[in-house]
Amino acid sequence: MPALVTVVVPVFDVEDYLPECLDSLARQTWRGLELVLVDDGSTDGSAAIAAGWAARDDRFRLLRQDNRGLGAARNVGLDHGTGEYLMFVDSDDVLPPYAVEVLVGALERTGSDFASGNVALLTGQGLRQSWLHRGTHRTTRLGISLRDQPNLVYDRLACNKVFRRSFWTGHRLRFPEGIRYEDIPVTIPAYAVARQVDVLDLPVYYWRQRPPGAVRSLSQRQDEVPNLVDRFAAVTSASRSLARLAEPELKRWYDESALRSDLRMFLDLLPVVDDAYRRRFLDLTVDFLAGVDESVLDRLAPRLRVAWRLARERALPELLAVLAVGPAGQPSTVVRRGLRRYLDLPLLDAGHPAVPRRAYRAPGGVRTEVHEARWVGNRLLVRGLAYDVSRGAARPWQPIRLLWLRAPARRWRRMLPLPTRVHPTGGVHATGGTEPPGADGRQPGAGWAGFSTLVDPRRLRGRGGWAIGDWSFLVLLVGAGRPRPGMLAVGDARPALPARWVDAGVRVVPFVRSGRLWLRVERPGARVTGVRVAEKALLVEGVAGRRPAPGTTVCLSRVTGVVGRAYPVLPTGAGPVDGCWTARVPLEDLVADSGLVDGDARPVGDGPAATGGRAVLVGEAGAGWRVALAEPGAEPVELPVPADFTGVRQVLGPVELMARPTDDGVLWLRVLPPGPVAAGAELADGTLVLTGGLPSDGEGWAELRILLRHRESGTPTGPPLPDLVLPAEVRGAWWSVRIPLTGADGPADGDWVPLYRRRSDEMPVDLPFDVSARRMLPRDVNVGIRRLELLPDREREVVRLGPRPA
Incomplete structure (x- = not known):
């Protein structure tokens, strides 16, 4: 049990x-x-x-x-x-x-x-x-x-x-x-x-x-005084509990986070609330900040440093003047005073006894963000941005960006320089927001913060063979002042990170650790050789470096490291050292565990007819499992697939099974409603053409519509933008659709999610993309006066449209 x-x-x-x-x-x-x-x-x-x-x-x-x-x-x-x-x-x-x-x-x-x-x-x-x-x-x-x-x-x-x-x-x-x-x-x-x-x-x-x-x-009623009082009470209680635990560093982390998020929302409301709300806010702020270490205020962004210090002194007119410049977390114009750079906020030059000038100092440091990693021929293209926050990158040579790969082991002692090209950004497309040059020229612009580099895997080996292990990306900004080192960070909109077989038994895998981009060179101890459906089961066939030990299993994991189900591995080789094996995964287990049907494989809920069961929400991660091999007493090792692996699709009553590689080349199983899957993508004459297959012979799909839905619509901040609904051309078991990217018929600027709908009375569902389509998609191109980017969001694609960089 x-x-x-x-x-x-x-x-x-x-x-x-x-x-x-x-x-x-x-x-x-x-x-x-x-x-x-x-x-x-x-x-x-x-x-x-x-x-x-x-x-x-x-x-x-x-x-x-x-x-x-x-x-x-x-x-x-x-x-x-x-x-x-x-x-x-x-x-x-x-x-x-x-x-x-x-x-x-x-x-x-x-x-x-x-x-x-x-x-x-x-x-x-x-x-x-x-x-x-x-x-x-x-x-x-x-x-x-x-x-x-x-x-x-x-x-x-x-x-x-x-x-x-x-x-x-x-x-x-x-x-x-x-x-x-x-x-x-x-x-x-x-x-x-x-x-x-x-x-x-x-x-x-x-x-x-x-x-x-x-x-x-409750979370949508921040402009009510009782909510203001209760939120401060909750935050103060948590902060004081950490003080009682004698955890000063944990308390400082928490206090900083509260001033950045939980309590900042009330700070941003001050310009639009009444005087009674403002007075109560100041009373609560004074009480809370009395227990906050001064170093916490120094770690905040400059505008927050200034705003919270003014609030602590009940300097309401001055505080409202600072907030009038913009929300407390928004970037501001940077100006020079002597050899230092400061945010151009009210009171910078006039001064205030509660706010020292150092509170206005502009943030420094190296900002990096990887936007794309994909294979171009036999080399890995890495594209993103890198610049000095305080100095900007208003010109192609400001600053000079140098990139290296650092070898994983001391015995190699290698630093591989990488060829680097500089690109315009047209405003920094980053998770921190756009930061274009100020109209008066005083703000350090970041219009040339973009870069790209190509990594040739052949350079990751030496005389003794491949340098197995994890290689780190290093960046050095060289310009006015001392050189600024850093590592390549990956932003919140994480790009696809595809793996590649580069030699017999050797893979190069880009991955993220602690928010930074790395490259792993590995020799997998086992791999998949084939997947097929037979005898009411999914047969996973593979090979290992040696004959599998008794008790070895194939594991299915929804989350890396957390095994859901395990199935025995049966050796199929003829000799004691032959590493060939197979595992049998019952189809009924995959269907029952999908959540789309009940344990007896019967549809449940009142979902749309296209699903045959529960409604599948737009953006839902769904039922998916990564596949690994586990020997007794050892950690499971995820199973990569061959470079030519095309995958399996099988309709199983009310659901469809897909077996295909993830971006990093590991076998991945997914159960989803039967429907269209994008298998091809082409950009021509300002139009994105998607093509793909349908379940069975395509019967019942004559009314297929492809939709684009704005990703940030339908939130409490505003009414939703209308979906862009496009009729698909259906021919037998194949479909195609033309998505205009220019002109009045195309989508507006922003991020759009591709969906499909079988009939007009059904809920839309995410449009899946198979491996070939994801590889064919034009990731970052100019289309007329616009810029098109295709961004991965878990197992779906997001179409980002914006102005073409200058």
């Missing part, structure tokens, strides 16, 4: 959203669930909905109480739960089917105190990455602590985590009652006292963002 997980769901006046929430809980692939629903005095139909679930599914229990708030409801649910693990879900949010499985699976493997997964924002237009978790959950890291990854202090949600009950009760954790923002006073101390935690990059929680006109959620 699987370990029992208690899931606590407080319920209060959410009748419009509760059915979807509870349905997502009932469909979890982890079967050992105890679902405790706590009706917190609902005045609508929520209690009746919850009672209906409890009556027809014995995993659900309903408790009732007078309205006491979210914290009290969670505590009551905890007191009535019996599970070995604990999870909390808000009743207007949704879990993907695999959420509990991967979180508990990580804990069962590592023994950590709790596991935290990535979060996606659920809007009317689909899913998009939570900005709060973009940096914290960029990569999977198992068995780490807050000291290993300090930015985890930004992960304040309780609902994207599974806790061990022994950890929870051992540290006497309880949610505060009578205030809002209950998560912060619990999650921050939990991170501080945890022996180790698991951080997963896969989204495990869909955090609903209610649309304009709907009843606003």
Whole structure:
């Protein structure tokens, strides 16, 4: 029997959203669930909905109480739960089917105190990455602590985590009652006292963002004084708990994060709120900053340094003057005073006793960001930006960029210089925002911050053979002042990082570690030689350096390092040293674990006809597994595929199985609704032409439409842009569509997600791209007066359009 997980769901006046929430809980692939629903005095139909679930599914229990708030409801649910693990879900949010499985699976493997997964924002237009978790959950890291990854202090949600009950009760954790923002006073101390935690990059929680006109959620009512008071109370409680734990460095990390995010939102509201709100804000700020180390203010961005110091002194007119220049985190004009550079903010020259001039100093350092990594012929093209933040890159020679690769082992002692070209950027397209030259010429422009380099893999070997190991990219900026070294960072919009076989048994794999780009030269100990469907199973065939030991298995993992299922490996070679093997993965396991159908492979839910089951949300990661080989007592080793591997597609009743390589060349299995898959891409005469195949003979797809949806539309910040709907030409089992990129019929500037819809009455679904299409896509080209970029976003593509660089 699987370990029992208690899931606590407080319920209060959410009748419009509760059915979807509870349905997502009932469909979890982890079967050992105890679902405790706590009706917190609902005045609508929520209690009746919850009672209906409890009556027809014995995993659900309903408790009732007078309205006491979210914290009290969670505590009551905890007191009535019996599970070995604990999870909390808000009743207007949704879990993907695999959420509990991967979180508990990580804990069962590592023994950590709790596991935290990535979060996606659920809007009317689909899913998009939570900005709060973009940096914290960029990569999977198992068995780490807050000291290993300090930015985890930004992960304040309780609902994207599974806790061990022994950890929870051992540290006497309880949610505060009578205030809002209950998560912060619990999650921050939990991170501080945890022996180790698991951080997963896969989204495990869909955090609903209610649309304009709907009843606003708590996080959407920041302009109300009670929310201001409760947020400060929660942040102050967490900060003081770290002080009581005698963790000064952890406290400084947390205080800095609060001033950058949790509390900054109120700072940005000051120009538009009334005087009573402003006075309360200043009172709370003075109280909070009294317990904050002065060094924390010095680590903030210049505008925040100035703003918080003015707020601490209640200098409201001066504070409003600084905020009038723009939001507190926005870049500003840089000016010189003597030999130093400063932000041109109010009071820079007039001065203020509370704000020393050093607070205005412009940030320095090397800024780098990789935008693209792809193979051009037999060489790896790396493209991005690199410049000195304080000095800019307004001219091609300012500064000079030098790149190297550093060898992985001391015995090599090699630094390989790389040929580097400089490119215009037309404004820095980076996750930190655009930073064009100021109109008055005073701001250091970054119009020539772009660079590209080509890496020839043949240079990664010496007289003794290939330099196996991890090579790091180094960059040196040479210009006015001392040379500035750095490494190549990868931004939030991470590019595809394709692997390549470069020799018999040798691969070069670009990858990201700690937010930076590396190259790995490896000799895989095992690899896949073929995949096929036969006898109601997926047969995975491969070869290893030696005959597989008894007990060797092929493992399927939704998250790297967290094994979901394992299947025996059978040697097929004739001799004792022959390393050929095969493994049999039952198709019914893949279908049942997909979350699209129930355990008996029957459709569930009220999803569109195209899925034959539950509705698949736009942007959903879906059911996917990386495939690895594990010998007894050893860590699983992911299985690369041959360079000519084309993959497998097989319709299995209401779903379709795809077996294909990931960008880094590892065998990847995915179950998704049967539908079109883009297999080819071509750019001609300002039009992007996509082509691909359809399930079976294409019957029933005559009304196929391809859609482009703006990625940031449908959020609370504004009304959604309309989808661009294009009819596809269907011929038998093949389809094609023409997407105009110029003229009035094309999409506006921005990021657009390709979708498809079988009929007009169905929900759209992400359009998958197979390996050949991803390799054919024009990644970064000029189309007339516009710039086209194709950006990977997990297993889908995003079309980015913008002005052509000057």
